[in-house]
Amino acid sequence: MSNIRFKALEITFKRERKSPKNIGKKISGYYGELVFNDHIMQEYLTKAAYQSVKDAKCKGSRISRNMADQIASGMKSWALDRGVTHYTHWFHPLTGASAEKHDSFADPVSGGLAIERFEGKSLIQQEPDASSFPNGGIRNTFEARGYTAWDPTSPAFILENTLCIPTVFVSYTGEALDYKTPLLKSISALDEAATKVVKLFNEDVKRVFSNLGWEQEYFLIDAALYKARPDLGLTGRTVFGHSSAKDQQLSDHYFGTIQERALDFMKDLEFEAHRLGIPLKTRHNEVAPNQFECAPVYEEVNIAVDHNQLLMHLLDKVAKRHNLKALLHEKPFEGINGSGKHNNWSISTDTGINLLSPGKTHFENLRFLTILINVLKAVNDYADILRAHIANAGNDHRLGGHEAPPAIISAFIGTQLGKLLTQFENQQGEDALATNEFDGNINIPKIPEILLDNTDRNRTSPFAFTGNKFEFRAIGSSANCALPMIALNTIVAKQFSDFYASHEALVKEGYDKQEATIKLIKSYLKDVKNIVYEGNNYSDEWLEIAKERGLSNFKTTPEALQVLQQEKYIKLFDEMQVLTPVELAARYDIKMENYVQKLQIEARVIGDLALNHIIPTAIKYQNILIENVQGLNQIFDNDTFQKNAALQLDLIKTISADIDAIRKLVNEMRAQKEKLNALEDNPAKAIAYQQKVIPYFDKIRSHVDHLELHIDDELWTLPKYREMLFTM
Numbered sequence: 001m002s003n004i005r006f007k008a009l010e011i012t013f014k015r016e017r018k019s020p021k022n023i024g025k026k027i028s029g030y031y032g033e034l035v036f037n038d039h040i041m042q043e044y045l046t047k048a049a050y051q052s053v054k055d056a057k058c059k060g061s062r063i064s065r066n067m068a069d070q071i072a073s074g075m076k077s078w079a080l081d082r083g084v085t086h087y088t089h090w091f092h093p094l095t096g097a098s099a100e101k102h103d104s105f106a107d108p109v110s111g112g113l114a115i116e117r118f119e120g121k122s123l124i125q126q127e128p129d130a131s132s133f134p135n136g137g138i139r140n141t142f143e144a145r146g147y148t149a150w151d152p153t154s155p156a157f158i159l160e161n162t163l164c165i166p167t168v169f170v171s172y173t174g175e176a177l178d179y180k181t182p183l184l185k186s187i188s189a190l191d192e193a194a195t196k197v198v199k200l201f202n203e204d205v206k207r208v209f210s211n212l213g214w215e216q217e218y219f220l221i222d223a224a225l226y227k228a229r230p231d232l233g234l235t236g237r238t239v240f241g242h243s244s245a246k247d248q249q250l251s252d253h254y255f256g257t258i259q260e261r262a263l264d265f266m267k268d269l270e271f272e273a274h275r276l277g278i279p280l281k282t283r284h285n286e287v288a289p290n291q292f293e294c295a296p297v298y299e300e301v302n303i304a305v306d307h308n309q310l311l312m313h314l315l316d317k318v319a320k321r322h323n324l325k326a327l328l329h330e331k332p333f334e335g336i337n338g339s340g341k342h343n344n345w346s347i348s349t350d351t352g353i354n355l356l357s358p359g360k361t362h363f364e365n366l367r368f369l370t371i372l373i374n375v376l377k378a379v380n381d382y383a384d385i386l387r388a389h390i391a392n393a394g395n396d397h398r399l400g401g402h403e404a405p406p407a408i409i410s411a412f413i414g415t416q417l418g419k420l421l422t423q424f425e426n427q428q429g430e431d432a433l434a435t436n437e438f439d440g441n442i443n444i445p446k447i448p449e450i451l452l453d454n455t456d457r458n459r460t461s462p463f464a465f466t467g468n469k470f471e472f473r474a475i476g477s478s479a480n481c482a483l484p485m486i487a488l489n490t491i492v493a494k495q496f497s498d499f500y501a502s503h504e505a506l507v508k509e510g511y512d513k514q515e516a517t518i519k520l521i522k523s524y525l526k527d528v529k530n531i532v533y534e535g536n537n538y539s540d541e542w543l544e545i546a547k548e549r550g551l552s553n554f555k556t557t558p559e560a561l562q563v564l565q566q567e568k569y570i571k572l573f574d575e576m577q578v579l580t581p582v583e584l585a586a587r588y589d590i591k592m593e594n595y596v597q598k599l600q601i602e603a604r605v606i607g608d609l610a611l612n613h614i615i616p617t618a619i620k621y622q623n624i625l626i627e628n629v630q631g632l633n634q635i636f637d638n639d640t641f642q643k644n645a646a647l648q649l650d651l652i653k654t655i656s657a658d659i660d661a662i663r664k665l666v667n668e669m670r671a672q673k674e675k676l677n678a679l680e681d682n683p684a685k686a687i688a689y690q691q692k693v694i695p696y697f698d699k700i701r702s703h704v705d706h707l708e709l710h711i712d713d714e715l716w717t718l719p720k721y722r723e724m725l726f727t728m
């Protein structure tokens with residue numbers, strides 16, 4: 001049988017089990033062994049060098065050249081002790097993937113020999129030829145220089161015998177060309193603004209950190225089946241495929257017993273992750289068949305983002321070892337749930353306070369309410385920024401599809417907190433606040449302690465308060481977590497700095513500090529109510545309510561991205577010193593271009609598969625039917641023939657109609673594409689592609705999927721949904 005699908009299935013049936021590498025090993029025995037972590041640094045660095053890394057990490061101080069030489073030398077010794085031969089600056093260009101360019105430690109010396117060298121200057125900075133990374137017009141290719149610079153706040157690690165040094169990536173003129181640069185800036189912006197606010201309550205606080213605990217969803221399918229699906233290989237999703245008779249209807253996969261092969265894979269994944277210090281904690285089956293999720297213990301945002309990037313790399317690498325393919329696309333399979341990434345976000349102080357934890361005393365509760373209300377106000381005022389930062393072509397398939405939150409940003413706080421805010425709003429009139437009398441008697445309702453572990457859950461909300469953190473749930477599974485974190489940190493930083501400025505002004509007017517705080521956060525409650533929604537975010541009712549409230553509902557990526565051009569948002573990023581107007585404009589353009597490129601690839605794959613796989617298969621089957629009909633015609637009289645050939649004749653007609661429609665639609669789509677490709681402006685092209693090319697995808701698909709139902713199973717060349725989703 002030459003059919004590629006059957007060959008692939010044959011391979012999957014013969015798969016042998018691959019035992020995980022960590023059998024019988026204690027996690028604590030290998031945890032972090034590939035990381036140049038605090039403990040290792042103390043072993044390999046001089047006291048002074050160790051201290052300079054610590055200071056850079058905790059206080060943001062500069063590392064001198066001399067110290068950098070010492071640190072590089074220590075790193076080299078540690079790496080060489082572990083069989084490492086190369087080093088690389090590891091960065092996240094705007095392609096979305098991580099990038100590396102490996103250099104050997106070995107330098108030739110006289111006498112035909114070589115010695116291993118690694119100096120401070122190679123640790124601190126490199127100049128990769130960056131001409132092929134997206135830059136959104138920031139650089140011309142003839143000025144291809146880009147610089148990578150060491151980020152000492154994220155530890156170096158070993159991947160495949162290569163020492164990886166986390167770095168930022170900037171242009172010759174200093175503009176950010178990556179995700180890490182604005183992320184680090186957003187972390188400092190939030191730190192600066194939040195620390196001032198928190199100091200109103202706790203004077204000893206010196207720093208505020210943002211934390212992230214991500215949850216990563218993914219699919220696993222057998223590698224042979226994956227290879228027999230060119231659409232999965234090139235676009236990450238199946239552009240064709242009739243739904244399987246059984247998929248997720250019975251909810252029997254969710255939290256079910258993990259299949260042996262998937263579990264072997266997960267154990268290996270965890271082994272690799274733990275060696276790299278990624279604190280993976282949970283694993284479980286998700287809603288769709290062959291869909292899974294893992295989550296680590298939360299960490300400081302910068303580290304957590306790097307760890308998620310690494311984890312996505314490991315998913316791919318470890319899956320290969322198990323002859324599997326991990327799918328990170330937001331919607332690999334039509335008709336069943338796609339994959340997302342939840343970003344659990346909180347802020348905490350250097351003194352160990354989680355600022356989103358309700359307290360026990362009135363004083364702690366006022367602090368909690370101040371933080372909570374400011375965060376909610378930021379989400380209300382800058383909801384469009386959050387939406388823009390989760391937009392990509394893949395996520396458009398999920399948002400609003402009754403499997404993930406809608407494209408409308410809202411927040412959920414739960415009934416208890418909701419009641420508390422109402423109580424707070426009604427408790428004191430403006431008059432009471434205007435007097436100086438209530439000093440020492442702030443009537444903040446006591447937040448029941450029970451709240452800490454009894455938050456209600458609303459799985460349909462894009463931004464839900466879950467007891468001591470917010471869970472941002474609308475992020476796509478393939479996204480770099482830096483994007484939503486940059487957005488969240490920046491808008492909250494802006495809100496805190498506005499709050500602080502207004503607070504200072506009130507104090508100058510003679511208000512007592514606490515009075516000023518209460519007056520301000522009460523004045524925010526109207527905006528807070530506007531963004532809080534406790535109901536079912538999947539319902540039609542919410543669409544109506546949200547419209548009345550004036551909340552945006554940008555259903556597609558180009559619509560969602562367009563806000564990045566608005567003056568209000570350009571100013572926001574500039575004022576918070578996260579992205580300059582030039583950098584933001586470049587990102588806007590890159591994202592629009594990336595969107596177009598993805599759709600161009602999808603359109604091509606759809607056209608090619610339709611013409612090279614689907615139509616030839618349909619014609620083959622049609623010929624079999626025609627032969628059969630001709631044979632029947634020869635052996636039967638006309639009446640008997642009519643009776644016996646009715647089904648075949650019908651099928652021949654149906655297949656002809658589908659073939660005809662597919663050919664016509666593919667031609668139209670191609671013509672449309674050609675017309676749009678002449679557009680020069682990326683945003684205009686993105687919008688046109690969304691409106692004029694995407695509609696063909698579903699139309700063509702419906703005919704192809706219809707053919708799949710009718711054509712002899714033995715002839716069909718593309719692995720079917722039931723095979724990809726249930727063969728493991």
Ligand code: ADP
Nearest residue numbers: 211212213214295296297298344345346468469
């Ligand atoms: P669920 O599926 O109920 O949301 P999970 O255990 O899958 O719960 O994921 C919860 C995530 O939230 C984990 O990554 C966890 O580390 C993270 N998390 C817990 N507390 C905090 C916090 N204070 N700040 C940020 N993330 C947190």
Ligand code: MG
Nearest residue numbers: 215342344471
């Ligand atoms: Mg969750």
